Amino acid sequence: MKPGLDKAVFSYSTSSDSGELEEENKLLRDxxxxxxxxxxxxxxxxxxxxxxxxxxxxxxxxxxxIKVPNGNQFYVEVSEHVKDLVPGDSxxxxxxxxxxxxxxxxxxxxxVEQFVILEKPTVSWKDVGGLKTQVEEIKEVIELPLKxxxxxxxxxxxPPKGILLYGPPGTGKTLLAKAVxxxxxxxxxxxxxxxxxxxxxxxxxxxxxxxFELAREKAPSVVFIDEIDALxxxxxxxxxxxxxxxxxxxMQLLAEIDGFKNLGNVKIIGCTNRRDILDEAVVRPxxxxxxxxxxTPKRDGLxxxxxxxxxxxKVEKRADMNKILNKMEGFSGAEVKAVVTExxxxxxxxxxxxxxxxxxxxxxxxxxRTEEAEGKDFIGMFG
Ligand SMILES: Nc1ncnc2c1ncn2[C@@H]1O[C@H](COP(=O)(O)OP(=O)(O)O)[C@@H](O)[C@H]1O
Ligand SMILES: [Mg+2]
Numbered sequence: 001m002k003p004g005l006d007k008a009v010f011s012y013s014t015s016s017d018s019g020e021l022e023e024e025n026k027l028l029r030d031x032x033x034x035x036x037x038x039x040x041x042x043x044x045x046x047x048x049x050x051x052x053x054x055x056x057x058x059x060x061x062x063x064x065x066i067k068v069p070n071g072n073q074f075y076v077e078v079s080e081h082v083k084d085l086v087p088g089d090s091x092x093x094x095x096x097x098x099x100x101x102x103x104x105x106x107x108x109x110x111x112v113e114q115f116v117i118l119e120k121p122t123v124s125w126k127d128v129g130g131l132k133t134q135v136e137e138i139k140e141v142i143e144l145p146l147k148x149x150x151x152x153x154x155x156x157x158x159p160p161k162g163i164l165l166y167g168p169p170g171t172g173k174t175l176l177a178k179a180v181x182x183x184x185x186x187x188x189x190x191x192x193x194x195x196x197x198x199x200x201x202x203x204x205x206x207x208x209x210x211x212f213e214l215a216r217e218k219a220p221s222v223v224f225i226d227e228i229d230a231l232x233x234x235x236x237x238x239x240x241x242x243x244x245x246x247x248x249x250x251m252q253l254l255a256e257i258d259g260f261k262n263l264g265n266v267k268i269i270g271c272t273n274r275r276d277i278l279d280e281a282v283v284r285p286x287x288x289x290x291x292x293x294x295x296t297p298k299r300d301g302l303x304x305x306x307x308x309x310x311x312x313x314k315v316e317k318r319a320d321m322n323k324i325l326n327k328m329e330g331f332s333g334a335e336v337k338a339v340v341t342e343x344x345x346x347x348x349x350x351x352x353x354x355x356x357x358x359x360x361x362x363x364x365x366x367x368x369r370t371e372e373a374e375g376k377d378f379i380g381m382f383g
Contacts, residue, residue: 047092049104055085064100066093074098112210115199117190118218121178128179129308129333130301131172134292138163138180141290142267146184146220149265160290161257162268164228164283166275167294170334176294177224177269186267187218193230197246204249212256212266220265225253228270232279250279257287296332299325305333309340319357327364335371339363 053073054065062078064085076093078085078100085091090104128135145152145159152159165173174190181188191211196204215221225231231250260266270288272278282288297305302325328336342363347355 045095047101048095048098050091050093050098052085052087052089052091052100054087064091066091066098066100068093068098076100112207112214115191115207116211116214117188118214119188119190120185121182121188123175123178124182125179127308128172128175129303129305130297131176131294134165134176134294135179137290137292138176139183142180142222142269143184145262146186146265146267158262160288161260161262161286162223162270162288163290163292164270164272164278164288165292165294166272166278168296168332169273170332171294171296172333173271173294174224174226175333177222177271180269181222181224184220184222186265187215187221188224189215189218189221190224190226193225193227193232196249197230197242202245204245205252208249208252208256212260215266216260216264221267223266223268225268225270227272228282229272229274229278232270232282233274233277234279250282254281254287257282296330297336299329301333302328302331302336305336306340309337313340313344314354316354316356319355319360324357324360324364327361331367335367338367342366 048068050066050068052064053067055078056063056065056075062085063075064078065073065075067073076098079102082091082100082103085100085103091100092102092104093100125135141160141163165176167173178188180186189211196207211223215223231246231253233246257268268288270282275291283291303321306321306325306328328339331339339360340363343355343359346359346362347353350359
């Protein structure tokens with residue numbers, strides 16, 4: 001017992017009635033004991049999270065081969081309290097001798113399907129305006145190998161495993177990826193790089209692994225990694241554990257890309273608005289080595305995009321489409337779509353089902369204004 005505590009108990013006992021004091025004394029001792037236990041708890045080293053590789057029985061004795069986070073494997077004891085251990089379980093082990101002391105509750109394990117968007121897209125090539133050369137290239141490097149792998153075998157070339165789409169936001173990158181998934185009847189598995197690193201702290205690498213397992217299960221499939229720069233950024237400098245975690249997730253992604261065959265029926269499409277900060281490792285030969293730029297549409301592209309989005313719209317005959325297009329110079333496909341929607345709203349507010357030229361003009365002003373407001377935010381964020 002620490003001297004300080006003794007004194008406290010002692011000085012108390014100089015005052016009044018002894019029976020009461022004994023009671024008091026006991027109470028204090030109990031409290032001290034309890035606090036000491038608490039301190040002991042904080043002193044005990046943290047448990048390490050590891051994974052069970054194998055469970056080995058020798059008669060009644062049970063051992064396990066475990067894998068610790070740095071990849072090393074150990075043959076260790078298992079505490080009797082740990083029931084039903086199977087390979088793949090997440091476990092807690094003592095730091096010193098690595099005895100397995102507990103299982104990590106199964107709620108920590110996640111079904112990957114809850115964390116990715118899994119769909120069979122209905123978007124077709126007809127829904128993509130402009131982007132002729134991009135569409136041709138994607139057909140060649142993704143669609144054809146999925147549809148006719150034997151052709152590539154006969155000619156003796158290997159198509160890319162994946163592509164990287166880059167360009168400003170709203171220009172149709174996601175659209176292109178969905179269209180190729182549709183045309184090849186592939187499962188479209190969408191993951192967002194920034195979510196992978198923010199939402200699944202400590203689990204990113206594992207999730208990447210499971211995403212590709214899922215992709216193989218659901219093949220033919222297209223794994224679409226939006227905002228891939230969040231994972232594969234050359235700015236990351238490993239200062240914090242968060243950055244190391246991102247790095248681990250990225251390494252797992254590279255391992256998965258390297259791990260399957262070019263002519264397999266899983267294709268990867270990476271996507272970024274920030275080609276400038278992308279780690280070159282991801283676009284090295286044998287990885288996402290086909291880089292396709294998806295730029296802001298030129299006049300012809302704009303015209304096609306406007307046509308696509310007004311397909312089901314009744315527009316007044318005298319509307320001057322050229323004038324409308326002139327005012328939309330520099331707009332992305334997403335902004336054209338927004339203009340069409342807004343124009344429709346102006347018609348609805350005026351109790352019309354026919355959309356007029358003036359509705360478009362008003363809509364264009366509105367979209368420009370919101371874009372400017374957002375543009376200011378953007379500068380504010382980085383400036
Ligand atoms: N080239 C295009 N042709 C037709 N619609 C487009 C085009 N580009 C963008 N859009 C419209 O804008 C929406 C958002 O585009 P998206 O593909 O998500 O852009 P990105 O992925 O490049 O940011 C699309 O769903 C589509 O409605
Ligand atoms: Mg997108």
